Structures are given as structure tokens and as C-alpha cells.
Amino acid sequence: MIDPRAEANNLGYKIRYVPHEVIKDYNACYNVIYHGKHIKPPAADKLGIPLNEIWISEKWEKYILHHELAEIKFRAQGYNAEEAHILAEMECIKLWRNDPMWREFIVEMHISDIENMASEIKGRSKTARKSLI
Numbered sequence: 001m002i003d004p005r006a007e008a009n010n011l012g013y014k015i016r017y018v019p020h021e022v023i024k025d026y027n028a029c030y031n032v033i034y035h036g037k038h039i040k041p042p043a044a045d046k047l048g049i050p051l052n053e054i055w056i057s058e059k060w061e062k063y064i065l066h067h068e069l070a071e072i073k074f075r076a077q078g079y080n081a082e083e084a085h086i087l088a089e090m091e092c093i094k095l096w097r098n099d100p101m102w103r104e105f106i107v108e109m110h111i112s113d114i115e116n117m118a119s120e121i122k123g124r125s126k127t128a129r130k131s132l133i
């Protein structure tokens with residue numbers, strides 16, 4: 001039985017559920033010490049996450065928490081942020097591929113990812129157009 005909340009507790013991490021608006025570009029982020037290693041994605045500074053806290057969107061807490069803990073483990077093993085994210089995602093796919101709620105979560109999450117990326121691209125092309133004028 002997977003209990004990411006108990007695991008986070010054992011590691012001494014404080015989980016903060018923040019409004020979806022605050023963290024919608026990331027869904028979750030952390031700034032933690034894991035087996036003596038300080039592990040945080042660049043967004044942790046931008047968001048101002050205190051040490052040993054994991055911030056998670058109020059939506060979809062269980063799935064996100066497990067993903068973040070898996071990612072922290074892979075970072076501690078020496079994988080970079082992107083590799084650790086992909087390996088954590090693989091682990092979640094293996095665990096929950098047949099879980100209808102997780103599948104809904106993944107679709108929603110990627111919709112918001114793609115929407116953010118698309119508006120960034122559009123914003124950038126606007127700047128590019130301006131610089132051509």
C-alpha cells in the first residue's frame with residue numbers, strides 16, 4: 001500500500017497544500033534535505049519555499065506527492081532535474097496506469113502544461129514580432 005504522506009512525515013517534510021493558482025505552473029515543488037543532500041528545482045526559489053517543505057496544489061494531492069517523493073529519490077541518486085522527473089513519471093505510470101482517477105489527473109495536468117507552454121510561445125512570438133518592427 002502506497003502512503004506518500006507517511007513517507008513524507010518520516011522524512012521530516014512539511015506538506016503544504018497551496019491554492020492551485022499559486023502553483024499552477026508546476027503543480028508541486030519542493031526544497032528538501034534528503035539523506036544529507038539539498039534537493040530543489042529552480043522554481044523553489046522563485047516560489048520562496050522554506051527548507052523541508054513540499055508545496056502541492058490542493059487538487060490531486062496523493063498522486064503529486066508520490067511523484068515528488070520519487071523525484072527527490074532519483075535526484076539524490078544523481079539524476080538531473082529533468083531525468084528525475086521523467087523517471088518519477090515512469091514510476092507513477094507503472095503504479096496507476098489502470099486507475100481512472102489518475103488518468104483524469106494526467107490529462108488535466110498536461111492540458112494545463114500545454115496551455116501554459118502555448119501562451120508562453122505566443123507571448124514570445126509577439127515579442128519577436130515587435131523586435132522585427
Ligand SMILES: [Zn+2]
Nearest residue numbers: 067071085088
Ligand atoms: Zn516532476
